[in-house]
Amino acid sequence: MIIDTHAHYDDEQFDTDRDELLKKMQENGIGVIVNAGSTIESWDKIRRLTEEYPFVYGAVGVHPDETGSLDEAGMAEMERMLDLEKIVAVGEIGLDYYWDNEAHEVQKKWFIRQIELAREKEMPVIIHSREAAADTFEIMKEHAAGMKAVIHCYSYSPEMAREYVKMGYYIGVGGVVTFKNAKKLKEVVEEIPLSSIVLETDCPYLAPEPYRGKRNCSLYLPYVAEKIARIKGVSVEEVVSRTEENSRDLYGLRDN
Numbered sequence: 001m002i003i004d005t006h007a008h009y010d011d012e013q014f015d016t017d018r019d020e021l022l023k024k025m026q027e028n029g030i031g032v033i034v035n036a037g038s039t040i041e042s043w044d045k046i047r048r049l050t051e052e053y054p055f056v057y058g059a060v061g062v063h064p065d066e067t068g069s070l071d072e073a074g075m076a077e078m079e080r081m082l083d084l085e086k087i088v089a090v091g092e093i094g095l096d097y098y099w100d101n102e103a104h105e106v107q108k109k110w111f112i113r114q115i116e117l118a119r120e121k122e123m124p125v126i127i128h129s130r131e132a133a134a135d136t137f138e139i140m141k142e143h144a145a146g147m148k149a150v151i152h153c154y155s156y157s158p159e160m161a162r163e164y165v166k167m168g169y170y171i172g173v174g175g176v177v178t179f180k181n182a183k184k185l186k187e188v189v190e191e192i193p194l195s196s197i198v199l200e201t202d203c204p205y206l207a208p209e210p211y212r213g214k215r216n217c218s219l220y221l222p223y224v225a226e227k228i229a230r231i232k233g234v235s236v237e238e239v240v241s242r243t244e245e246n247s248r249d250l251y252g253l254r255d256n
């Protein structure tokens with residue numbers, strides 16, 4: 001089965017047809033979806049999705065762009081949510097110097113605090129990092145050594161990817177790999193082993209070709225799997241089964 005390791009079905013872009021869409025997933029081979037958290041407000045919606053759909057799991061965290069709204073009460077609420085059975089990770093958390101919505105010191109402080117909470121709870125982390133390669137790497141090395149992690153929507157060099165692979169982390173690959181101008185990501189996929197790759201949509205964003213620019217959803221993941229298979233010279237079935245295994249290891253999901 002295909003596992004979508006990073007989706008945002010709580011997004012309002014799915015308000016008109018969320019249920020209809022999610023009901024189609026399993027018959028189309030999408031066996032598990034992990035819905036990542038981005039704001040404190042998203043967490044309750046995510047909890048409800050995990051209660052309504054047996055194949056939907058959740059993560060709670062505060063995206064770097066939103067860290068200005070995080071405080072001790074928010075951290076306490078996150079800790080309570082992490083005790084729920086279907087909340088399987090802390091994320092997405094990290095650094096975003098592209099949008100630069102919050103001061104770097106604020107982003108770093110809450111990135112580290114959320115990693116520390118995940119460590120305490122023995123849970124994996126979902127990392128968002130944009131134009132912040134060096135600072136992200138430094139913080140991961142210092143604070144997340146030995147933890148399970150995925151570098152979601154990976155956008156850096158093949159060299160850095162190899163370093164993360166050495167640290168035991170997974171690299172999240174989504175629709176971008178199908179884009180004509182995604183030379184760097186194709187190199188990354190070529191160079192790292194399949195045993196370090198997980199599939200993701202980041203939907204509603206980043207739809208693969210031939211849907212680029214449209215609303216993304218997990219049903220388009222076969223296009224991503226096909227592209228990875230072609231780059232690595234293996235069958236699509238191998239990409240699907242290996243990334244399933246990787247995703248289960250990442251999030252501690254049993255086969256059921």
Ligand code: NI
Pocket residue numbers: 006008036092202
């Ligand atoms: Ni995301």
